[in-house]
Amino acid sequence: MKKNIIYFLSCLVLTVGLVSCSDDDKEPLSPLTVVIEGAEAQEVVQGTTLNLKAVVEGSSEVKYAWTLNGKEVSTTPAYEFTATDLGKSEIQLKVSNAEQGEAAAKLDLDVYGKYKYGTFILNEGASLRGDKGGSLIFISPEGELVEMAFQKENNGAWLGSVPQDVFIANNKMYIVSQNGGNEGGFLTIVNAETLKLETAFGDELKSQVSWPTHVAVLGDDNIYLRDNGGIKLFHPSTGEATLIEGTKGARKNTMAVVGGKVFASQNKNLLVIESGKDKVSATVEFDGNISGVVKSSDNNVWVSVSTGKIAKVSAKDYSIIKENDLSADKDATKTLSASFAAAPSITAKGDTLYMSGLATKVYRHIFSTNETKLMVDAKEMVENANIVYNTVAVDPVTEGVYLNTIKGYGDNVSINQISIFDFSGATPTLKAHYNDCTKYPAGVFFTSNFR
Structure with missing residues (x-):
């Protein structure tokens, strides 16, 4: 009996030892990890659909919980997200099981x-x-062209008659039309991302403006409108537009906003208008009529003059930082004349400027080296490019140079071209070409110029 008890206890000890060894040898479970695949960028255009996928390591048996802005939207390994609402969207994913707990990822x-x-x-x-x-x-940016974009986004509504200028600020686009009328009036304000109409001013401005042509914006309630009387400060909150003293005769051309100030041209004068002021704050006089005022990439002001000069003016103290004289090249100088075009005679990408005036020849001027060169005569590359409608414009991101041309007036206006030139190589090439979609183009406007 005693031997049996000893044998039993020995077996029990051995069994416990074996079990203990087995538990000690068992590898602990690795923690769960998860990442979200399917989103290549943090910015997506409205309407985009992303096929998001959970990639889990540590286990193949987990529960999934996807949430969009805190609301559960899926419990499967994949989630199809369609970008509908503008603004921030937070996508969270949690995976879990009883043995390993949970892991999370956020997008x-x-x-x-x-x-x-x-x-x-x-x-x-x-x-x-x-x-x-x-x-x-x-x-x-991908080259897709949308005609009648405002009408398409606003149930067929029309802008005012003969619009001349666009300005983008505070996520709003401001469009000024010299004849007013229709649903857009003299000043149309739309969402800059969707083009949905926010408000329009027609009758409110009818007695206060005369053929308004250009717009500059320093704030939601500080909108500057150039018209036949000068430059007027319009306050949407009160509906009042008052003439800025000293702006009578301001040129029918683009105004620039730099450093919270408006820069405009008036014959030989560069006018400076500061926020909240009811008269011109400073004047810079040149030796000829100003044909273009453009914001520079270093937050100063480019100014072109009909005598064949291009200057960079300080936006802080209004001194002339540097001035180049192109007058030795008579053909290039002609492009800097103060014509009836609503767009400026110069356009800039960094230190490089382009000009064409109302002709088909496009010139390039590198300001730092004072070099001027004929880049192309559009007639030699574009069929029916007989008349340039407004002036040349360069994309500050892609460096594509835009030129709008028409075959002629009357019935011939229906034959027209948007030509985008590439001057990066030894010879000019056409990056893109669009036929028969413009209707007397007043100007080309790049969203990147307003950032």
Whole structure:
């Protein structure tokens, strides 16, 4: 009996030892990890669909929980997200099981509107083609062209008649039309990402402005409108537009906003208008009529003069930082004349400027080296490019140089071209070419120039 008890206890000890050894040898479970695949960028355009996928390591048997802005949207390994609402979207994913706990991943996306990035071409409208007013053409960074973009986003509504200028600020686009009317009036304000109409001023401005042509914005309630009387400060909150003292005779041309100030041209004078002031703060006089005022990439001001000069002016103290004289090249000088074009005679990408005036020859001027060169005569590359409608414009991102041409007036206006030139190589090439979609184009506007 005693031997049996000893044998039993020995077996028990051995068994416990074996079990203990087995437990000690068992490897602990690795922790769960998870990542979200399927999103290549944190910014996505409205309407985009992302096929998101959970990639889990540590186990193949887990529960999934996807949430969008805190609301559960899926419990499967994959989630199809469609960007509908503008702004921030937070996507969270949690995976879990009883043995290993849980792991999480997060994806922050910024959903932006279709029209946030790209190029706009503003059209005055052609009554012979049945237009009631103006329209917008949009070209995406991928080269997709959308005609009548404003009408498409606003149930067929029309801008005012003969629009001339566009300005973008505070996520709003401001479009000024010299004849007013239609749903857009004299000043149309739309969401800059969706083009949805926010407000329009027609009758409110009718007695206060005379053929307004250009707009600059320093704030939601500080909108500057150039018209036949000068430059007027319009306060939407009160509906009042008052003339800025000293701006009578301001040129029908683009105004620039730099450092919270408006820069405009008036014959030989560069006018400076500061926020909140009811008169011109400073004047810089040149030796000829100013033909272009453009913001520079280093936050100063480019100024072109009809005598064949291009200057860079300090936006802080209004001194002339440097001035180049192109007058030795008579053909290039002609492009700097103060013509009737609504767009400036110069356009800039960094230190490089382009000019064409109202002719088909495009010149390039490198400011730092004072070199001027004929880049192309559009007639030699573009069929029916007989008349340049407004002036040349360079994309500050892609460096594509835009030129709008028409075959002629009357019935011939229906034959027109948007030509985008590439001057990066030894010889000019056409990056893109669009036929028969403009309607007397007033100007080319790049969203990147307003950032």
